[in-house]
Amino acid sequence: MDAITGPFRRLVTPWVRHPTVLGSDVAGEIAAVGGGSTRFRVGERVVGYAAGQERLRNNSEEGGFQRYVTVLERVCAELPDTVTFEQAAVLPLGVSTASAGLYEKDQLALPLPTSAPSARGDVVLVWGASTSVGSNAVQLARASGYTVIATAGRRNHDFVRSLGAEAVFDYRDPEVDRLIVDAIGHRHLAGTMAIGGGALTHALRIAGRTTGTKNIASAYPDPLTRLRSLLARVRGIRVTSIWGGTPVQSPVGPAIFRDFLPVALRSGAFRPAPAPKIVGVGLEQVPRALAALRKGISATKLVVTIPAEDITP
Numbered sequence: 001m002d003a004i005t006g007p008f009r010r011l012v013t014p015w016v017r018h019p020t021v022l023g024s025d026v027a028g029e030i031a032a033v034g035g036g037s038t039r040f041r042v043g044e045r046v047v048g049y050a051a052g053q054e055r056l057r058n059n060s061e062e063g064g065f066q067r068y069v070t071v072l073e074r075v076c077a078e079l080p081d082t083v084t085f086e087q088a089a090v091l092p093l094g095v096s097t098a099s100a101g102l103y104e105k106d107q108l109a110l111p112l113p114t115s116a117p118s119a120r121g122d123v124v125l126v127w128g129a130s131t132s133v134g135s136n137a138v139q140l141a142r143a144s145g146y147t148v149i150a151t152a153g154r155r156n157h158d159f160v161r162s163l164g165a166e167a168v169f170d171y172r173d174p175e176v177d178r179l180i181v182d183a184i185g186h187r188h189l190a191g192t193m194a195i196g197g198g199a200l201t202h203a204l205r206i207a208g209r210t211t212g213t214k215n216i217a218s219a220y221p222d223p224l225t226r227l228r229s230l231l232a233r234v235r236g237i238r239v240t241s242i243w244g245g246t247p248v249q250s251p252v253g254p255a256i257f258r259d260f261l262p263v264a265l266r267s268g269a270f271r272p273a274p275a276p277k278i279v280g281v282g283l284e285q286v287p288r289a290l291a292a293l294r295k296g297i298s299a300t301k302l303v304v305t306i307p308a309e310d311i312t313p
Protein backbone atom coordinates (compact mmCIF):
# COMPACT_ATOMS: atom_id res chain seq x y z
CA MET A 1 0.00 0.00 0.00
CA ASP A 2 1.28 3.43 -0.89
CA ALA A 3 -0.28 6.87 -0.92
CA ILE A 4 0.95 10.42 -0.52
CA THR A 5 -0.85 11.60 2.61
CA GLY A 6 -0.48 14.11 5.44
CA PRO A 7 1.09 17.58 5.22
CA PHE A 8 3.49 16.53 2.43
CA ARG A 9 0.62 15.86 0.07
CA ARG A 10 0.06 19.55 -0.71
CA LEU A 11 3.79 19.99 -1.38
CA VAL A 12 4.29 16.84 -3.44
CA THR A 13 1.03 16.71 -5.42
CA PRO A 14 -0.42 20.26 -5.23
CA TRP A 15 -2.45 19.73 -8.42
CA VAL A 16 -4.72 17.02 -6.97
CA ARG A 17 -8.40 17.92 -7.50
CA HIS A 18 -10.86 17.08 -4.72
CA PRO A 19 -12.65 14.89 -3.96
CA THR A 20 -9.95 12.38 -4.81
CA VAL A 21 -9.19 8.71 -4.19
CA LEU A 22 -5.67 7.95 -2.92
CA GLY A 23 -3.66 4.78 -3.46
CA SER A 24 -1.34 3.60 -6.21
CA ASP A 25 -0.94 -0.19 -5.89
CA VAL A 26 -3.66 -2.57 -7.03
CA ALA A 27 -4.02 -6.18 -8.12
CA GLY A 28 -7.18 -8.01 -9.10
CA GLU A 29 -9.36 -9.25 -11.94
CA ILE A 30 -10.33 -7.19 -14.97
CA ALA A 31 -14.02 -6.23 -14.61
CA ALA A 32 -14.34 -4.33 -17.89
CA VAL A 33 -12.13 -3.23 -20.77
CA GLY A 34 -12.43 0.16 -22.44
CA GLY A 35 -10.56 2.76 -24.42
CA GLY A 36 -9.99 0.42 -27.36
CA SER A 37 -7.66 -1.87 -25.41
CA THR A 38 -7.27 -5.29 -27.00
CA ARG A 39 -4.52 -6.64 -24.76
CA PHE A 40 -6.71 -7.66 -21.80
CA ARG A 41 -9.93 -9.60 -21.39
CA VAL A 42 -12.57 -9.59 -18.64
CA GLY A 43 -11.66 -11.93 -15.78
CA GLU A 44 -7.90 -11.79 -16.45
CA ARG A 45 -5.64 -11.51 -13.38
CA VAL A 46 -3.53 -8.34 -13.40
CA VAL A 47 -1.45 -5.95 -11.32
CA GLY A 48 -1.44 -2.24 -12.11
CA TYR A 49 -0.22 1.18 -11.14
CA ALA A 50 -3.20 3.33 -10.15
CA ALA A 51 -2.17 6.69 -11.57
CA GLY A 52 -5.03 8.86 -10.30
CA GLN A 53 -2.77 11.30 -8.49
CA GLU A 54 -0.39 11.87 -11.40
CA ARG A 55 -0.47 15.47 -12.63
CA LEU A 56 -1.63 14.53 -16.14
CA ARG A 57 -4.27 12.06 -14.87
CA ASN A 58 -5.69 13.79 -11.76
CA ASN A 59 -8.68 11.50 -11.83
CA SER A 60 -10.41 9.87 -8.86
CA GLU A 61 -11.51 6.90 -11.03
CA GLU A 62 -7.83 5.99 -11.23
CA GLY A 63 -7.17 6.05 -7.45
CA GLY A 64 -6.30 2.73 -5.83
CA PHE A 65 -8.36 2.67 -2.63
CA GLN A 66 -11.72 1.68 -4.11
CA ARG A 67 -13.51 -1.43 -5.34
CA TYR A 68 -13.19 -0.75 -9.07
CA VAL A 69 -10.12 1.09 -10.32
CA THR A 70 -9.45 2.32 -13.84
CA VAL A 71 -5.86 1.34 -14.67
CA LEU A 72 -4.03 2.42 -17.81
CA GLU A 73 -3.08 -0.47 -20.07
CA ARG A 74 0.50 0.81 -20.34
CA VAL A 75 1.15 0.32 -16.62
CA CYS A 76 -0.79 -2.90 -16.17
CA ALA A 77 0.76 -6.38 -16.23
CA GLU A 78 -0.74 -9.86 -16.63
CA LEU A 79 -0.24 -12.05 -13.54
CA PRO A 80 0.65 -15.73 -13.65
CA ASP A 81 -1.43 -18.04 -11.41
CA THR A 82 1.66 -18.61 -9.27
CA VAL A 83 1.53 -15.03 -7.96
CA THR A 84 -1.30 -14.13 -5.55
CA PHE A 85 -3.00 -10.72 -5.65
CA GLU A 86 -1.55 -9.99 -2.19
CA GLN A 87 1.98 -10.70 -3.43
CA ALA A 88 1.45 -8.73 -6.64
CA ALA A 89 0.02 -5.67 -4.87
CA VAL A 90 3.48 -4.83 -3.49
CA LEU A 91 4.77 -4.14 -6.99
CA PRO A 92 3.33 -1.13 -8.84
CA LEU A 93 4.76 2.01 -7.18
CA GLY A 94 7.98 0.24 -6.19
CA VAL A 95 8.51 -1.03 -9.74
CA SER A 96 7.51 2.27 -11.30
CA THR A 97 9.77 4.36 -9.06
CA ALA A 98 12.72 2.00 -9.42
CA SER A 99 12.21 1.93 -13.21
CA ALA A 100 11.98 5.71 -13.36
CA GLY A 101 15.33 6.02 -11.58
CA LEU A 102 17.11 3.28 -13.50
CA TYR A 103 15.72 3.73 -17.02
CA GLU A 104 14.29 7.18 -17.73
CA LYS A 105 16.46 9.10 -20.20
CA ASP A 106 16.97 11.98 -17.75
CA GLN A 107 17.85 9.64 -14.85
CA LEU A 108 20.41 6.80 -14.89
CA ALA A 109 19.27 5.85 -18.43
CA LEU A 110 20.46 2.23 -18.10
CA PRO A 111 19.54 -0.43 -20.67
CA LEU A 112 16.11 -2.00 -20.11
CA PRO A 113 15.81 -5.33 -18.25
CA THR A 114 15.30 -8.73 -19.85
CA SER A 115 14.45 -12.15 -18.40
CA ALA A 116 17.80 -13.56 -19.53
CA PRO A 117 20.34 -10.73 -19.22
CA SER A 118 24.01 -10.92 -20.18
CA ALA A 119 26.43 -9.83 -17.47
CA ARG A 120 27.91 -6.36 -18.05
CA GLY A 121 30.51 -6.29 -15.28
CA ASP A 122 29.66 -2.74 -14.18
CA VAL A 123 28.11 -2.08 -10.78
CA VAL A 124 24.85 -0.40 -9.76
CA LEU A 125 24.70 0.78 -6.15
CA VAL A 126 21.26 0.57 -4.52
CA TRP A 127 21.28 2.50 -1.26
CA GLY A 128 18.22 1.50 0.78
CA ALA A 129 17.68 -1.88 -0.88
CA SER A 130 15.24 -3.25 1.71
CA THR A 131 12.72 -0.50 0.89
CA SER A 132 9.96 -1.32 -1.51
CA VAL A 133 11.58 0.86 -4.18
CA GLY A 134 15.03 -0.59 -3.45
CA SER A 135 13.91 -4.25 -3.56
CA ASN A 136 12.62 -3.65 -7.06
CA ALA A 137 15.69 -1.63 -8.06
CA VAL A 138 17.99 -4.51 -7.08
CA GLN A 139 16.06 -7.02 -9.17
CA LEU A 140 15.65 -4.67 -12.14
CA ALA A 141 19.33 -3.69 -12.18
CA ARG A 142 20.25 -7.39 -12.13
CA ALA A 143 17.82 -8.00 -14.99
CA SER A 144 19.66 -5.27 -16.91
CA GLY A 145 22.87 -7.26 -16.48
CA TYR A 146 24.52 -5.24 -13.70
CA THR A 147 26.24 -6.43 -10.57
CA VAL A 148 24.45 -4.88 -7.60
CA ILE A 149 26.03 -3.64 -4.40
CA ALA A 150 23.49 -2.54 -1.83
CA THR A 151 22.82 -1.24 1.66
CA ALA A 152 20.13 -2.31 4.12
CA GLY A 153 19.66 -2.81 7.83
CA ARG A 154 21.65 -5.80 9.07
CA ARG A 155 18.61 -8.04 9.59
CA ASN A 156 17.69 -7.62 5.91
CA HIS A 157 21.03 -8.55 4.35
CA ASP A 158 20.01 -12.11 3.49
CA PHE A 159 16.79 -10.81 1.95
CA VAL A 160 18.64 -8.31 -0.27
CA ARG A 161 21.19 -10.95 -1.29
CA SER A 162 18.30 -13.23 -2.21
CA LEU A 163 17.16 -10.55 -4.66
CA GLY A 164 20.50 -10.81 -6.44
CA ALA A 165 22.83 -8.32 -4.73
CA GLU A 166 26.49 -9.36 -4.76
CA ALA A 167 27.24 -7.62 -1.46
CA VAL A 168 25.13 -5.82 1.15
CA PHE A 169 26.36 -3.35 3.76
CA ASP A 170 24.69 -1.85 6.81
CA TYR A 171 23.79 1.78 6.07
CA ARG A 172 24.32 2.57 9.79
CA ASP A 173 27.94 1.32 9.78
CA PRO A 174 30.32 4.31 10.19
CA GLU A 175 32.70 2.62 7.72
CA VAL A 176 30.02 1.92 5.11
CA ASP A 177 31.32 4.30 2.41
CA ARG A 178 34.85 2.87 2.54
CA LEU A 179 33.53 -0.69 2.54
CA ILE A 180 31.45 0.00 -0.56
CA VAL A 181 34.29 1.75 -2.40
CA ASP A 182 36.52 -1.25 -1.62
CA ALA A 183 33.81 -3.68 -2.77
CA ILE A 184 33.41 -1.84 -6.09
CA GLY A 185 37.18 -1.83 -6.52
CA HIS A 186 38.33 -1.19 -10.09
CA ARG A 187 34.91 -1.82 -11.59
CA HIS A 188 32.86 1.00 -13.06
CA LEU A 189 29.91 2.36 -11.12
CA ALA A 190 27.13 2.62 -13.73
CA GLY A 191 24.88 4.59 -11.38
CA THR A 192 23.47 4.89 -7.88
CA MET A 193 19.89 4.71 -6.67
CA ALA A 194 19.85 6.82 -3.50
CA ILE A 195 16.90 5.81 -1.32
CA GLY A 196 16.42 6.52 2.39
CA GLY A 197 17.46 9.30 4.78
CA GLY A 198 21.09 10.38 4.24
CA ALA A 199 21.42 8.30 1.06
CA LEU A 200 22.50 11.19 -1.14
CA THR A 201 25.32 12.24 1.19
CA HIS A 202 26.80 8.74 1.07
CA ALA A 203 26.16 8.35 -2.66
CA LEU A 204 28.04 11.59 -3.39
CA ARG A 205 31.06 10.45 -1.37
CA ILE A 206 31.11 7.05 -3.08
CA ALA A 207 30.70 8.53 -6.58
CA GLY A 208 33.62 10.85 -5.83
CA ARG A 209 35.88 7.91 -4.97
CA THR A 210 34.99 5.44 -7.76
CA THR A 211 35.18 5.38 -11.54
CA GLY A 212 32.13 5.33 -13.77
CA THR A 213 29.28 7.57 -14.84
CA LYS A 214 28.96 9.48 -11.55
CA ASN A 215 25.19 9.54 -12.01
CA ILE A 216 22.99 9.42 -8.92
CA ALA A 217 19.19 9.15 -9.00
CA SER A 218 17.68 10.34 -5.73
CA ALA A 219 14.26 9.20 -4.53
CA TYR A 220 13.68 12.69 -3.09
CA PRO A 221 12.41 15.14 -5.71
CA ASP A 222 12.65 18.13 -3.35
CA PRO A 223 14.32 21.58 -3.49
CA LEU A 224 17.23 20.43 -1.29
CA THR A 225 18.08 17.66 -3.75
CA ARG A 226 18.01 20.22 -6.59
CA LEU A 227 20.40 22.48 -4.66
CA ARG A 228 22.76 19.58 -3.93
CA SER A 229 22.56 18.62 -7.58
CA LEU A 230 23.90 22.06 -8.56
CA LEU A 231 26.72 21.81 -6.01
CA ALA A 232 27.63 18.27 -7.14
CA ARG A 233 27.89 19.35 -10.77
CA VAL A 234 31.17 21.19 -10.12
CA ARG A 235 32.60 17.85 -8.95
CA GLY A 236 31.46 16.16 -12.16
CA ILE A 237 28.66 14.27 -10.39
CA ARG A 238 25.16 14.33 -11.86
CA VAL A 239 22.30 14.11 -9.36
CA THR A 240 18.73 13.76 -10.59
CA SER A 241 15.42 13.56 -8.72
CA ILE A 242 13.17 10.60 -9.43
CA TRP A 243 9.43 11.01 -9.92
CA GLY A 244 7.93 7.54 -9.49
CA GLY A 245 4.99 8.23 -11.80
CA THR A 246 7.08 9.26 -14.82
CA PRO A 247 6.76 5.82 -16.50
CA VAL A 248 2.98 6.33 -16.67
CA GLN A 249 3.58 8.74 -19.57
CA SER A 250 6.94 7.56 -20.93
CA PRO A 251 8.03 4.52 -22.98
CA VAL A 252 9.50 3.04 -19.78
CA GLY A 253 5.98 2.22 -18.47
CA PRO A 254 5.01 -0.26 -21.22
CA ALA A 255 8.60 -1.49 -21.51
CA ILE A 256 8.39 -2.67 -17.91
CA PHE A 257 4.70 -3.46 -17.27
CA ARG A 258 3.88 -4.91 -20.71
CA ASP A 259 7.16 -6.26 -22.07
CA PHE A 260 9.19 -7.27 -19.00
CA LEU A 261 7.07 -8.01 -15.92
CA PRO A 262 4.56 -10.57 -17.29
CA VAL A 263 7.30 -12.75 -18.76
CA ALA A 264 9.68 -12.34 -15.84
CA LEU A 265 6.96 -13.06 -13.24
CA ARG A 266 5.88 -16.16 -15.14
CA SER A 267 9.41 -17.52 -15.41
CA GLY A 268 10.28 -16.58 -11.82
CA ALA A 269 13.14 -14.36 -13.05
CA PHE A 270 11.48 -11.51 -11.14
CA ARG A 271 9.68 -12.02 -7.86
CA PRO A 272 7.29 -9.70 -6.02
CA ALA A 273 9.26 -8.12 -3.17
CA PRO A 274 9.23 -7.15 -0.38
CA ALA A 275 6.80 -9.67 1.11
CA PRO A 276 3.25 -8.44 1.73
CA LYS A 277 1.87 -8.08 5.23
CA ILE A 278 -1.91 -8.31 5.23
CA VAL A 279 -3.15 -5.72 7.71
CA GLY A 280 -6.88 -5.93 7.16
CA VAL A 281 -9.82 -6.93 5.05
CA GLY A 282 -12.10 -4.27 3.56
CA LEU A 283 -11.55 -0.69 2.41
CA GLU A 284 -12.43 0.58 5.89
CA GLN A 285 -9.04 -0.83 7.01
CA VAL A 286 -7.09 1.56 4.76
CA PRO A 287 -6.74 4.39 7.33
CA ARG A 288 -5.47 1.92 9.94
CA ALA A 289 -2.97 0.56 7.41
CA LEU A 290 -1.76 4.06 6.51
CA ALA A 291 -1.29 4.83 10.22
CA ALA A 292 0.82 1.65 10.54
CA LEU A 293 2.82 2.68 7.45
CA ARG A 294 3.61 6.06 9.00
CA LYS A 295 5.06 4.33 12.08
CA GLY A 296 7.60 2.64 9.78
CA ILE A 297 8.03 -0.78 8.22
CA SER A 298 10.99 -2.99 7.39
CA ALA A 299 11.28 -5.02 4.19
CA THR A 300 7.55 -5.43 3.79
CA LYS A 301 4.59 -3.75 2.16
CA LEU A 302 1.24 -3.39 3.90
CA VAL A 303 -1.70 -4.84 2.00
CA VAL A 304 -5.45 -4.53 2.52
CA THR A 305 -7.59 -7.13 0.77
CA ILE A 306 -11.11 -6.53 -0.51
CA PRO A 307 -13.64 -9.34 0.20
CA ALA A 308 -15.05 -10.92 -2.97
CA GLU A 309 -18.64 -10.06 -1.94
CA ASP A 310 -17.66 -6.36 -1.90
CA ILE A 311 -16.71 -6.45 -5.56
CA THR A 312 -19.60 -8.42 -6.95
CA PRO A 313 -21.55 -5.96 -9.12
Ligand SMILES: NC(=O)c1ccc[n+]([C@@H]2O[C@H](COP(=O)([O-])OP(=O)(O)OC[C@H]3O[C@@H](n4cnc5c(N)ncnc54)[C@H](OP(=O)(O)O)[C@@H]3O)[C@@H](O)[C@H]2O)c1
Pocket: 002, 093, 094, 097, 127, 128, 129, 130, 131, 132, 133, 134, 151, 152, 153, 154, 155, 156, 171, 195, 196, 197, 198, 199, 218, 219, 220, 221, 242, 243, 244, 245, 297, 298, 299, 300
Ligand atom coordinates in the same frame (compact mmCIF):
# COMPACT_ATOMS: atom_id res chain seq x y z
N1 LIG B 1 10.32 10.04 -5.77
C1 LIG B 1 9.24 9.30 -5.79
O1 LIG B 1 8.37 9.42 -6.66
C2 LIG B 1 9.07 8.26 -4.72
C3 LIG B 1 8.13 7.22 -4.88
C4 LIG B 1 8.05 6.25 -3.87
C5 LIG B 1 8.85 6.36 -2.76
N2 LIG B 1 9.72 7.41 -2.64
C6 LIG B 1 10.58 7.53 -1.47
O2 LIG B 1 11.48 6.44 -1.51
C7 LIG B 1 11.75 6.01 -0.19
C8 LIG B 1 11.44 4.54 -0.09
O3 LIG B 1 10.04 4.37 -0.19
P1 LIG B 1 9.42 2.93 0.10
O4 LIG B 1 7.94 3.05 0.09
O5 LIG B 1 10.08 1.99 -0.81
O6 LIG B 1 9.98 2.74 1.59
P2 LIG B 1 9.64 1.64 2.67
O7 LIG B 1 9.57 0.29 2.03
O8 LIG B 1 8.47 2.08 3.49
O9 LIG B 1 10.94 1.78 3.56
C9 LIG B 1 11.16 0.95 4.66
C10 LIG B 1 12.61 0.61 4.64
O10 LIG B 1 13.38 1.81 4.77
C11 LIG B 1 14.66 1.41 5.17
N3 LIG B 1 15.40 2.56 5.69
C12 LIG B 1 15.04 3.32 6.75
N4 LIG B 1 15.97 4.31 6.91
C13 LIG B 1 16.91 4.13 5.94
C14 LIG B 1 18.11 4.82 5.62
N5 LIG B 1 18.52 5.87 6.32
N6 LIG B 1 18.82 4.38 4.56
C15 LIG B 1 18.41 3.31 3.84
N7 LIG B 1 17.29 2.60 4.11
C16 LIG B 1 16.55 3.02 5.16
C17 LIG B 1 14.40 0.34 6.22
O11 LIG B 1 15.48 -0.53 6.13
P3 LIG B 1 15.89 -1.58 7.26
O12 LIG B 1 14.63 -2.09 7.89
O13 LIG B 1 16.62 -2.64 6.46
O14 LIG B 1 16.78 -0.87 8.22
C18 LIG B 1 13.06 -0.28 5.75
O15 LIG B 1 13.22 -1.59 5.21
C19 LIG B 1 10.89 6.85 0.74
O16 LIG B 1 11.69 7.86 1.30
C20 LIG B 1 9.82 7.43 -0.16
O17 LIG B 1 9.40 8.69 0.26
C21 LIG B 1 9.85 8.33 -3.60
